[in-house]
Amino acid sequence: MKKVNFGTTGLQVPAIAVGCMRLTSLDEAGAAKYLNHAVANGVNFFDHADIYGQGQCETLFGKALKMTDIKREDIFVQSKCGIVPGIMFDFSKEHIVKSVDGILKRLDMEYLDALLLHRPDALVEPEEVAEAFDELERAGKVRNFGVSNMKPMQIELLKKCVKQPIVANQLQLSAAHTSMITNGLEVNMMTKGAVDRDGSVLDYCRLKDITIQAWSPFQYGMIQGAFFKNDDFAVLNQKLAEIGEKYGVSATTMAVAWLLRHPANMQVLAGTMNLDRFDEICKACDVKLERADWYKIYMSAGNILP
Numbered sequence: 001m002k003k004v005n006f007g008t009t010g011l012q013v014p015a016i017a018v019g020c021m022r023l024t025s026l027d028e029a030g031a032a033k034y035l036n037h038a039v040a041n042g043v044n045f046f047d048h049a050d051i052y053g054q055g056q057c058e059t060l061f062g063k064a065l066k067m068t069d070i071k072r073e074d075i076f077v078q079s080k081c082g083i084v085p086g087i088m089f090d091f092s093k094e095h096i097v098k099s100v101d102g103i104l105k106r107l108d109m110e111y112l113d114a115l116l117l118h119r120p121d122a123l124v125e126p127e128e129v130a131e132a133f134d135e136l137e138r139a140g141k142v143r144n145f146g147v148s149n150m151k152p153m154q155i156e157l158l159k160k161c162v163k164q165p166i167v168a169n170q171l172q173l174s175a176a177h178t179s180m181i182t183n184g185l186e187v188n189m190m191t192k193g194a195v196d197r198d199g200s201v202l203d204y205c206r207l208k209d210i211t212i213q214a215w216s217p218f219q220y221g222m223i224q225g226a227f228f229k230n231d232d233f234a235v236l237n238q239k240l241a242e243i244g245e246k247y248g249v250s251a252t253t254m255a256v257a258w259l260l261r262h263p264a265n266m267q268v269l270a271g272t273m274n275l276d277r278f279d280e281i282c283k284a285c286d287v288k289l290e291r292a293d294w295y296k297i298y299m300s301a302g303n304i305l306p
């Protein structure tokens with residue numbers, strides 16, 4: 001398993017991480033089997049959020065872990081908070097601290113390896129976030145802190161008060177969802193792709209050694225579905241299969257290899273709950289994708305080269 005730096009922590013984490021958003025599609029025994037399989041393949045990093053399955057994903061994970069011989073200290077468990085679904089975003093100190101207590105209770109764990117703020121809160125007060133992080137760190141409940149779906153200036157605003165390093169930023173990225181790459185290519189143009197939707201977050205994270213965690217690596221739009229077998233992405237699918245054949249791997253493997261080829265050294269959050277698909281995803285770590293092939297896949301998704 002390829003390893004990448006986890007922010008500036010000095011820790012090395014697997015380039016593939018398990019996204020646990022869909023964990024409740026498995027029962028306890030199925031989840032335990034999945035965890036064993038992941039860890040046996042070097043994937044010992046698990047991403048949660050307090051809202052996944054309305055908390056049920058964390059509960060199931062905690063129970064399933066106990067059915068395995070995996071030791072807590074041998075895995076990275078990360079969760080996110082700050083979304084109150086359909087109502088608001090909440091980065092208040094009270095909400096962050098209370099959320100972590102709920103997360104730890106559901107996971108039945110003493111600490112999180114990382115806590116990320118899930119989605120920007122328009123009413124964020126960085127002083128409060130700093131107080132929450134300090135309290136959680138002091139209490140030994142959270143070891144590292146990060147963000148999700150945040151622009152550079154939003155991270156800078158937090159850093160005005162937050163003293164802990166921001167180790168990760170979770171961002172949507174797939175071969176069919178490339179805006180953070182595209183606006184860096186179509187600079188200063190009147191094209192659709194030139195629109196800067198994220199404040200050059202890709203370059204910022206590389207500059208600041210913040211690990212990008214690519215979420216929904218097979219989805220398009222607002223998690224509308226996988227782009228595989230989707231007629232709107234016929235050319236992309238054909239190219240992934242064709243280039244995959246050249247490297248002796250499947251289109252699924254190639255879609256992940258395309259993400260891992262980016263020199264930002266990202267982590268890919270794989271959401272599959274299917275063991276065969278998981279294996280295909282892990283194979284991407286062994287693919288050395290040539291530059292020209294990376295660009296061919298990029299363009300096959302409808303992107304242009306200026």
Ligand SMILES: NC(=O)c1ccc[n+]([C@@H]2O[C@H](COP(=O)([O-])OP(=O)(O)OC[C@H]3O[C@@H](n4cnc5c(N)ncnc54)[C@H](OP(=O)(O)O)[C@@H]3O)[C@@H](O)[C@H]2O)c1
Pocket residue numbers: 018019020021022047048118148149170171214215216217218219223226228229252269270271272273274277
């Ligand atoms: N920070 C955020 O705002 C945010 C938002 C969303 C997600 N996330 C994180 O990212 C993780 C991954 O997200 P995700 O689950 O959307 O990622 P994903 O890996 O792109 O999607 C997984 C889903 O696609 C299906 N799929 C995969 N390959 C397929 C194929 N060839 N044909 C048909 N279906 C296929 C999977 O089905 P099978 O199970 O059958 O393989 C599964 O239902 C989440 O678990 C979560 O940790 C973060």
